[in-house]
Amino acid sequence: MSPTPKSPTRTLLIAALAAAPLALPASAEAKPRGDRTIAAVDTDSDGTVDLAEAKAAAGAVFDRLEKDADGTLDTKELQGRVSRKDMKQADPDNDGTLTKDEYLALVEARFKLADPDNDGTLDAKEMRSPAGKALARLLK
Template sequence: MLRSLYPTRHNSARLAACAVALALVLPAVAGPAFARASGTERTLKAVDTDHDGTIDLAEAQAAAGKVFDAAETDKDGSVDAKELKGRLSKKDLKAADTDSDGTLDRKEYLALVESRFKAADPEGDGKLDAKELKTPAGRSLLQLLK
């Protein structure tokens, strides 16, 4: 009886097989909470400075301000399509460019962030959770925040 409690070559092989099977099955059973965080969830975590699980407009604009500063490499006070590196289509850049100079200054960029934030917030509660950020409108906002 006691002998069966000690690992043997046979028991070790069974234990290893069970561990492999568990590693393969557990993520599917446990669902997304077990899996690695998605890009949306990582961005949410990075932008959510008060750690309440949501992004409010102030947090979004603070993150966007950092993105603007990093993108604004030629230090002329605005970003162009090249500096934005695909964050905006030419059509969206033109629509956000209120002074029609072909670039976005900080005020225009933050106004675009606010517009996209509101589009991603259908409830109008002023907060975006992971589910809202995974919508097309939410993903559009996230492009400006990372």
């Protein structure tokens, strides 16, 4: 028995499939970290994060992390979001914990560092900066 000859259409189809780049739909592609943070925090869907949105997200994070109902976050509850150095600066009463107001003040300070153009909003590029990444750790 001789092999079945391949049709030209089948050959072209196989060649086209082999040459086509594999691509995921846009919704399935991984978004850069700054874009993901904006998508999670940007409640007005303008493509940027303003200070009010950052503080609202941070307040929700504080509430979620605050497990022992004492109104503060200690280093264990912060789960590595804040370095020892930053903890000392953000903890003016030196009790080793952050109240919600202290946490939100840290968020505001990090927001200002991530906003070098001082326009009051952070775009994806600013969120991908070292200062933006430090802020993002407090928002998730």
